[in-house]
Amino acid sequence: MWALLGLGLALAGDLPPGDPARGALLEGLAGCQACHTSEGGAPLAGGYRIETPHGDFYSPNITLDPTTGLGDWTERDFVRAMRRGRAEGQHLYPAFPYGSYTAMTDQDLADLWAWMRSVPPTPQSSRPHELERFRWRGALAFWKLLELDRGPRRPLDDAQLDRGRYLVDAVGHCGECHTPRNGLGGLRDRLAMAGTDDPPEPAPDIRPATLGWSARDWEDFLADGMTPEGDVVGGEMGRVIRQGTARLSAADRAAIARWMREGVE
Ligand code: HEC
Ligand code: HEC
Incomplete structure (x- = not known):
């Protein structure tokens, strides 16, 4: 069902008009x-190293530079990468967390694409990945078949929970860091948010029964990164707070808090 929905949207093509300022907020x-x-380095010019149990990935240049970046990409190419993990006829590695982004709405994709086009192009060749396993991209077709539910999810009845x-x-892809993975690198849904010891940084178990945080605890944490014990998170999570949740509206933080308390088991 989700797969069909996603396919319908992705292939229907044109996105609504996008707003780069909204896109900038989302990308945080x-x-x-x-x-x-x-x-x-220059924004979006790539070269950031992503350490995984399968080797090191380097993010590519996604500025619109015509030779080393995405200069000739159309909106459709962008949607195909985000919803289906495909680019230039190849399967993309899920180190690019499209398994989460696939559920983003058409409007949010349009805003992101508008923002990307507002970032100045930088010529910089993308660095090859240094992988110990999964060097053959063809194998990713199987991964997608088993692990990728394409497209937006069926809405929940409760608007705030949804x-x-x-x-x-979808946007915050919290599970990409906080959910343990199976042998194929897919997220283990039954252990959503149960924490992992994987590189680059171990991420803690943040299920409601483990944390026991109130709605207020969550909302404060998402606004300033301070836990109820008075610790301030650093590293990757510090960045998620500063560039992400701290810049959202209070209503959006309340929605995240509620989902983390009631939607996660
Ligand atoms: C955790 C790191 C990470 C995050 C977060 C991330 N990406 Fe990527 N992205 C990658 C990697 C790694 C690749 C290369 C995948 C491959 O080689 O198959 C990639 C590939 C891409 C591509 C395909 C580029 C090409 O030349 O084929 C696009 C487009 C892209 N990302 C856009 C985005 C957008 C937009 C966002 C935010 C919504 C984003 N990425 C967030 C790591 C990331
Ligand atoms: C890029 C990886 C990454 C992403 C994405 C991410 N986290 Fe984290 N998170 C971490 C790491 C690593 C820590 C541990 C930080 C520390 O101890 O300083 C952490 C810590 C936390 C904590 C603190 C738990 C405690 O008891 O100290 C909470 C709560 C949390 N994350 C919630 C979230 C939520 C909600 C999202 C999505 C909006 C999210 N995280 C997205 C990596 C991530």
Whole structure:
């Protein structure tokens, strides 16, 4: 069902008009610039190293530079990458978390694409990945068949919970760091948010029964990164807060808080 929905939307083609300012806000939570920019490098020009149990990935240049970036990409190419994990006839590795982004709405994709087009093009060749396993991209077809539910999810009856799930699962891709993976690298849904020891940084178990946080605890944490114990999170999570959740509206933070307390088991 989801697959069909996603396919319908993706193939229907044209997105509504996008707003680059809204896109910039979304990308903070989605982490596009954080992951596609090397330390001290030009925005979106790539070269950021992503350590995984299968080897090191390097994010590619996704500025619109005509030779080393996405200069000739159309909106459709962008949607195909985000919803189906395909680019230039090849399957993309899920180190690019499209397994989460696939559920983004047409409007949010349009805003992101408008924002990407507003970032100045930078010529910089993308660095090849250094993988120990899964060097053959063809194998990703099987991964997708088993692990990828394409396209937006069927809406929940409760609008606030639906919004919370969307911000957590689709845009914020919290599970990409906090959910353990199976042998194929897919997220283990039954252990959603149960934490992992995988590189680059172990991410803690944040299920409601483990944390026991109130709605207020969650909302404060999402606004300033301070836990009820008075610790301030750093590293990757500090970035998720500063560039992502802190910049959302209070209503969006309340929606995330509610989903994390009621939607996650
Ligand atoms: C955790 C790191 C990470 C995040 C976050 C991330 N990406 Fe990527 N992205 C990658 C990697 C790695 C690849 C290369 C995948 C491959 O080689 O198959 C990639 C590939 C892409 C591609 C395909 C480029 C090409 O030349 O084929 C696009 C488009 C893209 N990302 C856009 C985005 C957007 C937009 C966002 C935010 C919504 C985003 N990425 C967030 C790591 C990331
Ligand atoms: C890029 C990986 C990454 C993403 C994405 C991510 N987290 Fe985290 N998160 C971490 C890491 C690593 C820590 C541990 C940070 C520390 O101890 O300083 C953490 C810590 C936390 C904590 C603190 C738990 C505690 O008891 O100290 C909470 C709560 C949390 N994350 C919630 C979320 C939510 C909600 C999202 C999605 C909006 C999210 N995280 C997205 C990596 C991530």
